[in-house]
Amino acid sequence: MSCRRFKLEQVAVSLLALAMMLSGQSDAQTQYYGKLIGSFPSPAGQGGVAGAVYAVDANRLQIVGFSFDGSVTAQFRAGSTGSPSGSEGVLVPNEQGSTSPLGVYNNRKLVIALPGGTTLDDVKWFSVWGQNSTLGHVTVPDNFVYPRPRNIGEFSRRQHQVRSGDVTIVNAKEFHIQNLHYDGFGPDAFFWAGNQDDRPSPRGFKVPDHRGSSDEKLPRYSGQTINIMLPGDVTVYDIKWLSMWCIRFTANFGEVFIPDPADLNVPPLVEDVEIPPMPMMNCEELHRDMQVSWTLAGENLDVELAGRVEDGDYMAFGVSGCNDRACMVGSDVTVAWYDGDAPRAVDYTLKAYSQCSGASGVCPDDRVGGTDNNDNITGRRVNGITRIRYSRPINTGDTTTDKVIDPSQNMYISWAIGPINPSGVAAKHHTRVEVSDQVKLMFGREASDMCEMISSAIPAPVTPWPTRKIKGDQVTNFTVRIGPTGGRRGYEAITGLPSWGIAYWLNGLLIPELELKRGWNYTFIVEGGNDTATPERYHPFYITDDPTGGYVQKTPAEQQQVRVFAGVDENGMPTAAGRYCEYNNPNGDTSETSETFAEYAGTLQEDCMPGQAAQFTWTPDENTPDLVYYHCFTHQYLGWKIRVVDEFTSGAAGVSAGMLAVMGTLFAGALLLGHI
Structure with missing residues (x-):
């Protein structure tokens, strides 16, 4: 539907609109820097400190007209005490992210970020701090409200099927428009803003669309979420609609x-630093x-995972495999991590409680016949916190690996934190949802933010367990079982x-390094599990020159590049599995609180399934490399090194038969050694 006017009026309106669009807005206010906190003293003070300090958002400041003569060693500092104090405050990096002493500044504009989640x-004060005193500071007023994005509701529904989700002012120049609909039939339609009248009128100007274009009429929108930017120097403080x-x-x-404008407190557009992404609704x-x-967002779910995770760790989140509780097997999750400098968010299916092997285990969808349905992946890492965003359809149509998200239902979810292995596949979590702390989410609920700020504190360092070596001149029989990795002090610290x-x-030792002699016979008694239908309890033992293991996971071409010395038959099938025996932590992991490995081992309990052990004898020969590995045939990164020698090293540190006997005694008090 359209409303016709006289042609002369059309020409006049078009000329007026063109003039206003080209000028940006003739009566735009002075540049907007954020919400004023205060000003430093005049340059007459020590160091010549001057400038006005504005709040950009929760943790960024903009200093306008900043001057400092550099005559005093100084840094930025902020604190929560009543007045500036060196002992109470924290250092604040400069505009380059450095806490080095400040250089000379002359009427500069700086944008700086408060550190460590602050x-x-x-903050009660912000200071230029030098020589154990403030050279100039501003005080943050009581009940200060820093700028933040502002939700202003939906577009009114007048013509051409226009409707939208919420429109948010992201910053003083940018709008975020959710789920926008418009039929595209307007013959000369544009985004349009103005302040000459209280309601939309011809006395306005064009606003470039999501493509940055103000020359082409608006395209059809069918539920897209877009951002648009006001032109020139115009800000939201200069317009009414x-x-x-x-x-x-x-x-x-x-x-x-x-x-x-008196009730509008949004961030300024800061072009010389990264603009924080639009906050999520929940x-x-x-x-x-x-x-x-x-x-x-319509038929899509936009997700952000935020965590205090170490380099190489992933965050996993998704829908539980069970409808009545949180359970891992059957879950549909996204595994998100940083691959170097690139954020990744990969669609996973959890078919078994085991490492991905073949079509079973914790696997990316595209490795087991499904499709990776995540897109729009972005990320940032600030002050020790990793944030990764992605989008996925609530119904992907991928019935092989994905679950349908019902926005109206409370759904149990699965989540975990753990390491990504060098192959780019999720390894076992070290942190996950507990039975006593299960979570149900209704993804279509009313907007609700239930989160506090994540602490960016770094875990205290721990001392790794010493690497153990068993020398084959004193021990020739090896009992192989499954056990825990020893937390941060164990497998990862030993192997890297x-x-x-x-x-x-x-x-009884966690991945000891073996020193074996060519021509000697060594027997391996294996209790790694022989139930092929239960991948998490099937760990055939073999010896190879491959440092990662998991022979069955390799392509035929990759298998041709490695050698297998023992633990398989003439057809390349594993032979050394046996019954399943595992050392467990019945009272929880104590690796970080046990003073010694022996103390830690003494807290473990053995659990063995009925059945017999598997066994093979291996004799290294002149064709055996100096360095080989013992590993699991079906899974990676379970074993460690075997050094093959012509003569045993003299004086090398190792675990003797006597020491092993002591370890056996320690285990006897806590393990059910009658199962051995």
Whole structure:
């Protein structure tokens, strides 16, 4: 539907609109820097400190007209005490992210970020600090409200099927429009803004669309979520409304109104630093180290995972495999991590409680016949917190690997934190949802932010367990079982590689290094599990020159590149599995609180299934390399090194038969050694 006007009026309106669009807005206010906190003293003070300090958002400041003569060694500092104090405050990096002494500044504009998760809620003062005193500071007023994005509602529904989700002012120049609909039939339609009148009128100007174009009429929108930017120097403080408007017929298809400037406290557009992404509508704390945020955008779910995770760790989140509780097997999750400098968010299916092997285990969808349905992947790492965003359809149509998200239902979810192995596949978690702390989420609920700020504290360092070596001149029989990895002090500290959360234990020791002599016979008694239908309890033992193991996971071409010395038959099938025996932590992991490995081992309990052990004898020969490995045939990163020698090294540190006997005594008090 259109409203016709006289041609002369059309020409006059078009000329007026063109003039205003080219000028940006003739009566735009002075540049907006954020919310003023205060000003430093005049340059007459020590160091010549001057400038006005504005709040950009929760943790960023903009200093306008900053001057400092550099005559005193100084740094930025902020604190929560009543007045500036060197002992109480924290160093704040400069505009380059460095805490080095400040250089000379002359009427500069700087944007700086508060460190370590600190926000303006925590800060009472901000100072240029030097020689154990403040050279100039500003005080944050009581009950100070820093700028933040502002939701201004939906477009009114007037013509051409215009409707939308919420429109948010991201910053002083940018709008975020969710789920926008418009039929595209307006003959001369543009985004249009103005302040000459209280409602949309011809006295406005064009606003470039999501493509940055103000020359082409608006395209059809069918539920897209877009961002648009005001032109020139115009900010939201200069306009009263934003409309979808037909210039030719002076018709308003739908509008939103801008709050009164006195009630509008949004971030400025800061172009010389990264702009924080649009906040999600919902947030839930899953763990002290992990949060999930989301926004339901039509048929898509936008998700952000945020966590205090170490380099090489992933965050996993998705729908539980069970309808009545949180359970891992059957879950449909996204595994998100940083691959170097690139954020990744990969669609996974959890078919078994084991490492991905063949078509079973914790596997990316595209490795087991499904499709990776995640897109729009972005990320950032700031002050020790990793944030990764992605989008996925609520119904992917992939019935092989994905679950349908019902926005109206409370759904149990699965989540975990753990390492990504060097092959780029998720290894076993070290942190996950517990039975006593299960979470149900309704993804279509009313907007609700239930999260506190994640602490960016770094875990205290631990001392790794010493590497154990068993010399084959004193020990020739090895009992092989499954056990825990020893937390941060164990497998990963010893090997420098990620683990699946379980590892081989030989003669009661966690992945000892073996020193074996060519021409000698060595017997391996294997209790790694022989149930092929239960991947998490099937760990055939073999000896290879491959440092990662998991022979069955390799392609035929990759298999041709490695050698297998023992543990397989003439057809290349594993022979050394046997019954399943595992050392467990009945009272929880004590690896970080046990003073010694022997003390830690004494807390473990053995659990063996009925059945017999498998066994083979291996004799290294002149064709055996100096360095080989013992590993699991079906899974990677469970074993460690075998050094093959012509003569035993003299004086080399090792675990003797006597020491092994002592270890056996220690285990006897806690393990059910009658199963051996």
